[in-house]
Amino acid sequence: MNDIAINIDKLTVAYDAQPVLWNISLKFQKGKMIAIVGPNGAGKSTMIKSMLGLVSPVMGSVTHQDENQKAVPYSELKNRIAYVPQNTSVDWNFPTTVRDVVLMGRYGHLGWFKRPRKKDKDIAKQMLLKVGLPTFAKRQISQLSGGQRQRVFLARALAQEAEVYIMDEPLAGVDMKTEHIIMKLLKKLVSEGKTVLVVHHDLQTVETYFDEIVFINQEVIAAGPVDQTFNKQNIDLTYHRDRNVGEGG
Template sequence: MEEQKAIKIHQLTVAYDAKPVLWNASVTFKKGKLTAIVGPNGAGKSTLLKTILDFIKPVTGQIEYFVGKQSSEYKEIKNHIAYVPQNSTVDWDFPATVLDVVLMGRYGHLGWFKRPRKKDKDIAKEMLAKVGMTTFFNRQISQLSGGQRQRVFLARALAQEADIYILDEPLAGVDMKTERIIMDLLKELTKENKTVIVVHHDLQTVEAYFDEVVFINQEVLNNGPVSSTFTKGNIDETYRQDRNLGEEEGE
């Protein structure tokens, strides 16, 4: 039986200020799989995510999104994609409580100018319980530790009840308790046939955590099941220092 596609990327090239940082990338993310994107700093990992999320327009190439079995454009399915950004890119001084942040995940269900309903608040609290943050719901986000903040942003993504979850280095700088909570929840999502795409920095845990792996160093070098693709040869090729296809991305 052929595995269903969630996102199909074909010959994608992305540039900043006319300097390409991702070249001719082609890869398919499968429905119901937990996929790691790995590569050195400046390899284009975050750029790939931002292009998938329509934050950046590509120079060339095409991205197809599949919700159900039909191909769609991003604007048609954006509410079906949840995103957890890098911890370092968030303004943690913004005056919001933990519950406020998680309720942001419900906005796509509310439409403009509608207040959260009891159902939305119940879902937000349920997701906070899943990430072990129930007792913090009235706490200001500026008062949380790095691991606690990451759990809150995961709860926000879960509250969206999406089909595709995209996370940019969710395990960077978190404690082991938070790492276990995050990975257990992401694996639960794949059991519900959700698609989970993660930029990941720790090569030592790829085999334990992920179903699929994508190797990137300014282009997609290899991708496929972890069992057959996560090899020393592919790792060495990806992290080789003499690859000079484009300018560094500055991730």
């Protein structure tokens, strides 16, 4: 099997003594649009953070596929993976411009010390055009609406020119226009063979937007193609039960 972009194997993550994720095993297929859903506190953000090496697991591992189709840890192919954190996680009063935030998407390719060059600035400009904010380059980020912020974050991820895009709630609190633009761009990425993982909160749009779905609530409740896995039973299992971790299904 060479079409696995990310392989999560028996991943267990705990903050202090409290397990947040319990024995998660998942394989994400390349070239798919994948939704990760679950209630608040289910460990969705923790799961994607452990895929990005930001959280170290108590047990288990996460590997990504490199260009030679070998499974390697995240640290060896950072530049092939783009990350969009929740847009509420940063201070939007930070003194900087839209263009400079998008340029941060190039920093990983540049490495330490090196400054962005013309090529990087051109890429940033292109990506701003793609997300529909071409005239916003010099705008201060404090002046953006919620939807515009999210599009700037997407432009930054696009500027990473990655193979895999991991996004935490990119559609939370955005306007219809932004949602439309973001989903159109993500579909295009998938059609180019890229893999897109999205932490998603709106169950009503799952069937329209995604190929695959993972239900998690500390454990994996269900995972698979949306047309087979997205059903009332799995939704109920994920959202309407007081679950005790470690007691199994």
